[in-house]
Amino acid sequence: xxxxxxxxxxxxxxxxxxxxxxxxxxxxxxxxxxxxxxxxxxxxxxxxxxxxxxxxxxxxxxxxxxxxxxxxxxxxxxxxxxxxxxxxxxxxxxxxxxxxxxxxxxxxxxxxxxxxxxxxxxxxxxxxxxxxxxxxxxxxxxxxxxxxxxxxxxxxxxxxxxxxxxxxxxxxxxxxxxxxxxxxxxxxxxxxxx
Numbered sequence: 001x002x003x004x005x006x007x008x009x010x011x012x013x014x015x016x017x018x019x020x021x022x023x024x025x026x027x028x029x030x031x032x033x034x035x036x037x038x039x040x041x042x043x044x045x046x047x048x049x050x051x052x053x054x055x056x057x058x059x060x061x062x063x064x065x066x067x068x069x070x071x072x073x074x075x076x077x078x079x080x081x082x083x084x085x086x087x088x089x090x091x092x093x094x095x096x097x098x099x100x101x102x103x104x105x106x107x108x109x110x111x112x113x114x115x116x117x118x119x120x121x122x123x124x125x126x127x128x129x130x131x132x133x134x135x136x137x138x139x140x141x142x143x144x145x146x147x148x149x150x151x152x153x154x155x156x157x158x159x160x161x162x163x164x165x166x167x168x169x170x171x172x173x174x175x176x177x178x179x180x181x182x183x184x185x186x187x188x189x190x191x192x193x194x
Contacts, residue, residue: 010119010194015064015076018153020161020181025075028184032075039063041078041089049087053080054114054127061116061123073194074118079181081156083109088156097146097157101164104156106136111156111179115187117194124190128183130174132160137168 014025017036025032039060043052056078064074081088083103091097109132116125137145145164151157158164160172160179177184 009071011070011072012191013064013067013072013074015060015067015074018077018181020159021077024177024180024182024184025187028188035064035067037063049080049082049085050112050127050129052087052114053078053112054116054125056080057114057116057127058123058125061118061125065118068118068120070120072119073191075115075187076118077113077115077182079111079113079155079178081109081111083107090155091152091157093152094146097151098142100157101137101142101145104134104137104158105142106134108133109156111174113178113181113183115183115190117187117190119194122194124194126186126190128175128178128186130172130176130178132169132179133171133173134164135168135170137164141168 012030012032014021014032014034015037022034041056043055047055057076060076061074067074088100091100111130111132112127114125114127149162151159160169172179175183175185
């Protein structure tokens with residue numbers, strides 16, 4: 001188990017399969033280990049959409065509780081894309097991805113990432129919100145993006161760090177890292193007080 005240069009007495013474990021969350025923490029100078037777990041990502045139908053990401057982040061952290069054997073702190077997260085009160089999850093196939101991108105085309109949507117920090121003695125969860133403004137997408141652009149970037153592991157069927165983010169997102173209000181999958185500024189601030 002590696003210790004963290006920023007938090008030397010507390011080994012950090014990222015409970016996530018997301019390569020983007022791993023990249024964000026690495027680029028921010030964190031030292032951590034990674035443990036990907038399969039976790040049920042369902043949620044109650046009557047749960048307000050703004051609460052879903054944090055609920056799922058807590059579920060992931062609790063699924064990894066067995067990884068805590070001493071001073072470790074687990075970091076788990078989940079991101080949701082919301083437009084007009086509907087959550088756009090990870091698309092199952094080309095058709096679903098195309099449908100999602102058509103809905104996001106030329107429109108504003110919200111990305112909420114929930115985070116849970118869990119140790120043997122404490123739990124803290126929070127979420128961060130960003131507003132994303134898409135330029136219109138043509139059918140040819142949607143087809144190009146799906147065929148070349150295969151966004152089937154991404155909420156809302158897009159990655160902000162890929163072609164769509166570079167060429168078709170005109171504005172973001174809030175944290176770019178949050179849209180990418182982890183509000184690192186909040187994680188850092190919360191860990192300092194954890």
